[in-house]
Amino acid sequence: MKLTLNIWRQADSASPGKIHNYELDEVSEDMSFLEMLDVLNEELNAKGEEPIAFDSDCREGICGMCGLMINGEAHGPEVTTTCQLHMRSFKDGDSITVEPWRADAFPVVKDLVVDRGALDRIIAQGGYISVNTGAAPDAHATPVPKDKADRAFEAAACIGCGACVAACPNGSASLFLGAKITHLGELPQGQAERDSRVVNMVGQHDHEGFGGCTNIGECTAACPKEIPLDVISRLNWDLHAALRHGK
Amino acid sequence: MPDTTNTFDSSHTMHVDDDYDDAAGYYVDGDPIADTKAPQGPLEERWDTRQFEARIANPANRRRLSVIVVGTGLAGAAAAATLGEAGYVVKSFCYQDSPRRAHSIAAQGGINAAKNYKGDGDSVFRLFYDTIKGGDYRARESNVYRLAQVSRNIIDQCVAQGVPFAREYGGLLDNRSFGGVQVSRTFYARGQTGQQLLIGAYQALERQVAAGTVKCYSRHEMVELIVVDGRARGIIVRDLVTGEIETYFADVVVLANGGYGNVFFLSTNAMGSNVTASWRAHRKGALMANPCYTQIHPTCIPVSGSHQSKLTLMSESLRNDGRIWVPKKKADCEKNPRDIPEEDRDYYLERIYPAFGNLVPRDIASRQAKNMCDEGRGVGPEVDGVRRGVYLDFADAMERLGHDAIAEKYGNLFDMYARITGEDPYTTPMRIYPAVHYVMGGLWVDYDLQSTIPGLFVTGEANFSDHGANRLGASALMQGLADGYFVLPNTIRDYLAEGPFDKVAEDDPAVVEAQQSVQAQIDKFMNTNGTRSVDSYHRELGNIMWEYCGMERTADGLKKAIDLIRSLRDDFWRNVKVLGSAETMNQSLERAGRVADFFELGELMCIDALNRRESCGGHFRGESQTDEGEALRHDGKYAYVAAWEWTGLDEKPVLHKENLEYEFVEMKQRSYK
Numbered sequence: 001m002k003l004t005l006n007i008w009r010q011a012d013s014a015s016p017g018k019i020h021n022y023e024l025d026e027v028s029e030d031m032s033f034l035e036m037l038d039v040l041n042e043e044l045n046a047k048g049e050e051p052i053a054f055d056s057d058c059r060e061g062i063c064g065m066c067g068l069m070i071n072g073e074a075h076g077p078e079v080t081t082t083c084q085l086h087m088r089s090f091k092d093g094d095s096i097t098v099e100p101w102r103a104d105a106f107p108v109v110k111d112l113v114v115d116r117g118a119l120d121r122i123i124a125q126g127g128y129i130s131v132n133t134g135a136a137p138d139a140h141a142t143p144v145p146k147d148k149a150d151r152a153f154e155a156a157a158c159i160g161c162g163a164c165v166a167a168c169p170n171g172s173a174s175l176f177l178g179a180k181i182t183h184l185g186e187l188p189q190g191q192a193e194r195d196s197r198v199v200n201m202v203g204q205h206d207h208e209g210f211g212g213c214t215n216i217g218e219c220t221a222a223c224p225k226e227i228p229l230d231v232i233s234r235l236n237w238d239l240h241a242a243l244r245h246g247k
Numbered sequence: 248m249p250d251t252t253n254t255f256d257s258s259h260t261m262h263v264d265d266d267y268d269d270a271a272g273y274y275v276d277g278d279p280i281a282d283t284k285a286p287q288g289p290l291e292e293r294w295d296t297r298q299f300e301a302r303i304a305n306p307a308n309r310r311r312l313s314v315i316v317v318g319t320g321l322a323g324a325a326a327a328a329t330l331g332e333a334g335y336v337v338k339s340f341c342y343q344d345s346p347r348r349a350h351s352i353a354a355q356g357g358i359n360a361a362k363n364y365k366g367d368g369d370s371v372f373r374l375f376y377d378t379i380k381g382g383d384y385r386a387r388e389s390n391v392y393r394l395a396q397v398s399r400n401i402i403d404q405c406v407a408q409g410v411p412f413a414r415e416y417g418g419l420l421d422n423r424s425f426g427g428v429q430v431s432r433t434f435y436a437r438g439q440t441g442q443q444l445l446i447g448a449y450q451a452l453e454r455q456v457a458a459g460t461v462k463c464y465s466r467h468e469m470v471e472l473i474v475v476d477g478r479a480r481g482i483i484v485r486d487l488v489t490g491e492i493e494t495y496f497a498d499v500v501v502l503a504n505g506g507y508g509n510v511f512f513l514s515t516n517a518m519g520s521n522v523t524a525s526w527r528a529h530r531k532g533a534l535m536a537n538p539c540y541t542q543i544h545p546t547c548i549p550v551s552g553s554h555q556s557k558l559t560l561m562s563e564s565l566r567n568d569g570r571i572w573v574p575k576k577k578a579d580c581e582k583n584p585r586d587i588p589e590e591d592r593d594y595y596l597e598r599i600y601p602a603f604g605n606l607v608p609r610d611i612a613s614r615q616a617k618n619m620c621d622e623g624r625g626v627g628p629e630v631d632g633v634r635r636g637v638y639l640d641f642a643d644a645m646e647r648l649g650h651d652a653i654a655e656k657y658g659n660l661f662d663m664y665a666r667i668t669g670e671d672p673y674t675t676p677m678r679i680y681p682a683v684h685y686v687m688g689g690l691w692v693d694y695d696l697q698s699t700i701p702g703l704f705v706t707g708e709a710n711f712s713d714h715g716a717n718r719l720g721a722s723a724l725m726q727g728l729a730d731g732y733f734v735l736p737n738t739i740r741d742y743l744a745e746g747p748f749d750k751v752a753e754d755d756p757a758v759v760e761a762q763q764s765v766q767a768q769i770d771k772f773m774n775t776n777g778t779r780s781v782d783s784y785h786r787e788l789g790n791i792m793w794e795y796c797g798m799e800r801t802a803d804g805l806k807k808a809i810d811l812i813r814s815l816r817d818d819f820w821r822n823v824k825v826l827g828s829a830e831t832m833n834q835s836l837e838r839a840g841r842v843a844d845f846f847e848l849g850e851l852m853c854i855d856a857l858n859r860r861e862s863c864g865g866h867f868r869g870e871s872q873t874d875e876g877e878a879l880r881h882d883g884k885y886a887y888v889a890a891w892e893w894t895g896l897d898e899k900p901v902l903h904k905e906n907l908e909y910e911f912v913e914m915k916q917r918s919y920k
């Protein structure tokens with residue numbers, strides 16, 4: 001198939017950017033979206049034009065490194081990551097606009113690459129269970145009911161891609177945050193730090209310039225791992241509880 | 248080790264002349280090498296002995312002792328977090344934008360541990376034995392036994408961190424059997440075990456970041472090692488955002504930079520996986536061990552066209568219920584598989600290996616798939632004139648167990664397959680083909696995980712230590728976490744007890760030389776102004792490696808590959824085209840540096856494969872097989888670790904052999920017939 005690609009180009013975080021238009025012929029439907037961009041980059045390189053910078057690593061939908069706004073949708077039209085999106089989701093003659101994640105907390109680094117370091121800093125403020133190596137009791141010392149373990153797993157499946165932030169009109173990272181609060185809060189091991197965890201992580205979230213949640217739900221619709229919206233209810237519940245406990 | 252321990256009757260096999268050396272002329276023989284740190288005595292006491300004898304750095308002193316850790320996969324993140332907890336000053340580096348994205352995240356199947364929670368007769372000794380046997384008797388007994396011992400602590404640690412392993416209704420941990428072993432010792436978190444383990448280690452790491460003991464440098468790529476007065480004392484990195492070349496010093500350097508399967512261009516590794524950190528250390532004196540030992544995974548999604556950028560693994564568990572076949576007649580290969588009647592199908596694994604059928608080990612399943620396609624009986628689209636795929640068919644299983652049971656077991660995998668190929672595996676057989684998946688080779692380390700450069704330690708897939716010539720499924724995650732949480736922190740302290748070492752002067756000649764060589768290479772790439780892209784070279788190198796140093800290797804093929812690699816490498820340095828600037832993010836420049844090192848590694852892999860005229864584990868030499876075409880080891884001649892020393896570009900590497908002694912297990916030739 002033949003495509004028209006309208007792609008955001010920006011030299012670095014300090015420079016202004018704009019959309020450039022490219023024509024690409026002979027796109028096969030078996031290509032992934034990123035392989036399509038690889039092919040375009042080879043063409044640009046051959047023509048002496050600098051290839052487009054974009055992030056990816058595992059290309060299996062699990063590392064969370066990739067992420068593009070494709071025709072205004074985070075990760076494009078399917079419920080999956082950009083690297084797992086294939087060109088059979090498009091048709092001959094389509095015009096596709098490709099932009100980086102847009103959020104105050106995610107400055108553009110170059111072209112389609114953004115800085116998501118804020119998500120790491122949120123985790124650093126309490127997204128863990130404090131246990132030093134070697135200090136753990138036998139794994140069977142504390143049974144965990146299967147439903148709780150499954151729910152923890154479901155929330156822990158977040159890949160930290162930031163699509164929820166990019167999709168949210170407020171630029172909130174509440175889905176990401178709620179996923180971690182839920183993962184650790186469902187487990188008996190996570191109870192001791194439950195109050196301080198939520199207070200500190202929410203504090204960092206706000207400090208990074210992410211917006212607040214107004215229950216729009218675009219985040220969960222864009223999430224490639226289908227993290228459910230109720231992790232945000234859990235987040236709010238835990239936050240209120242912590243505040244009640246005077247944390 | 249006398250050849251008599253080899254229970255295989257070698258009378259009907261090709262004769263191996265003791266003096267014969269395919270690689271003569273390609274390398275120089277060096278002194279033997281030995282692991283001086285491995286304690287002697289009863290196997291089960293060795294690790295305790297070493298932990299007791301390893302000195303402890305004074306806690307008050309630790310704030311003055313610094314550690315650089317390159318890599319944030321299981322092996323790196325676990326080590327950095329644990330060393331931070333112990334009070335050392337840690338700097339952690341990775342090339343991704345976050346430590347959480349290291350390629351450990353992609354592991355699907357599970358992690359082994361000798362917990363014997365199922366009461367099915369598992370034990371530390373059994374896991375040790377299975378690992379030695381699985382590695383085709385090319386790993387060290389002491390190391391492997393320690394790995395099996397420590398495996399139990401890993402599960403405890405991970406559960407305490409909140410890793411949501413699969414559980415049974417009673418709330419206890421579930422296990423499954425993996426990779427053809429007879430016990431259920433594999434812990435898992437659906438098909439995302441690597442992700443969950445890595446998130447656990449990453450969170451422990453971020454906790455130390457908040458505590459101020461660890462500083463993380465994401466999007467920073469190590470491009471050189473600094474060795475001063477014979478000790479590893481720092482690294483040079485390129486900041487991938489600003490392009491700046493930065494130098495970091497420490498008392499000790501730990502490499503946990505993962506595997507180098509991307510030398511084949513197409514593999515199940517991440518796009519950025521590379522050998523640069525290891526290779527730079529190799530060029531500075533660290534020996535590279537068994538570089539040719541590569542694991543090829545039989546069940547990956549086949550290449551769909553020349554645009555292919557990586558290959559996707561489909562879990563091995565599929566072989567429990569899927570039946571592998573190709574058409575008997577070449578003429579049927581284009582047909583819709585459902586129109587090919589039962590009598591025209593060749594379930595070749597079931598035919599050749601009636602006892603194990605579709606569950607034969609990875610290397611056998613891989614090689615037979617290649618043989619079928621080489622015969623012209625492959626299926627799927629033609630890429631470069633050949634159909635490279637075989638069917639993995641669930642029709643029988645669907646009939647036996649029903650659609651829902653299959654969906655319950657494999658739903659995620661089937662969805663992923665459908666997304667990538669556009670075909671529905673519930674109604675059409677899957678197509679699979681082998682792909683490069685893991686490397687057993689890596690930097691040589693002793694029992695302490697220290698390389699031949701004092702102060703340079705290597706953990707995880709980047710070292711060569713525990714899997715011999717082949718790795719069991721679910722054992723890489725185990726090794727990464729064993730090294731990172733439990734082994735390295737207990738051995739590195741012995742070295743650090745000698746520190747802190749004298750501060751390295753910024754203008755030390757070793758530092759200046761290293762900085763200049765890094766800058767010179769970047770300048771060279773930016774100024775070559777050639778005509779070919781980096782990727783096009785990488786792809787071509789990968790094709791050479793896959794063709795001649797892949798599933799089956801022969802002396803002629805390997806020699807040809809060495810010539811091809813050398814001339815391609817020359818062309819690369821004259822004709823590569825890297826656009827843009829070195830002072831900003833430049834992904835072509837990043838790749839150019841990685842590919843440059845892959846060229847040199849690829850050549851050494853071929854030389855190593857040429858030297859080892861035996862088939863063992865993942866290494867199959869066409870010249871060393873039984874009359875039935877099975878792998879044939881030669882313990883009398885090759886029961887050694889091949890540790891290679893760098894002597895310069897276009898110079899012959901020096902081979903140091905470490906003899907492998909088996910005191911506790913008897914070496915046997917495997918048979919799956």
Ligand SMILES: Cc1cc2nc3c(=O)[nH]c(=O)nc-3n(C[C@H](O)[C@H](O)[C@H](O)COP(=O)(O)OP(=O)(O)OC[C@H]3O[C@@H](n4cnc5c(N)ncnc54)[C@H](O)[C@@H]3O)c2cc1C
Pocket residue numbers: 317318319320321322323340341342343346348349350351352353354355356357358440441467468469470503504505506515516517520521523524560684685706707708709720721722723724725727
């Ligand atoms: C698809 C797939 C599935 C797998 N499934 C399983 C399984 O089920 N069970 C199992 O046991 N094993 C499995 N494996 C193998 C296992 O995942 C790996 O061997 C293991 O995770 C490697 O861990 P590591 O910490 O050594 O390296 P990695 O996780 O690869 O981490 C490497 C780190 O080094 C960094 N790095 C590399 N080079 C540089 C540089 N020059 N400068 C700075 N940083 C650098 C990277 O940024 C990264 O942080 C699988 C592998 C793959 C590819």
Ligand code: SF4
Pocket residue numbers: 157158159160161162163164165175176179219222223224225226227
């Ligand atoms: S919640 Fe979903 S969209 Fe948000 S970071 Fe996690 S995986 Fe990505």
Ligand code: FES
Pocket residue numbers: 055056057058059060061062063064065066067081082083084
């Ligand atoms: S590249 Fe890893 S999720 Fe897309």
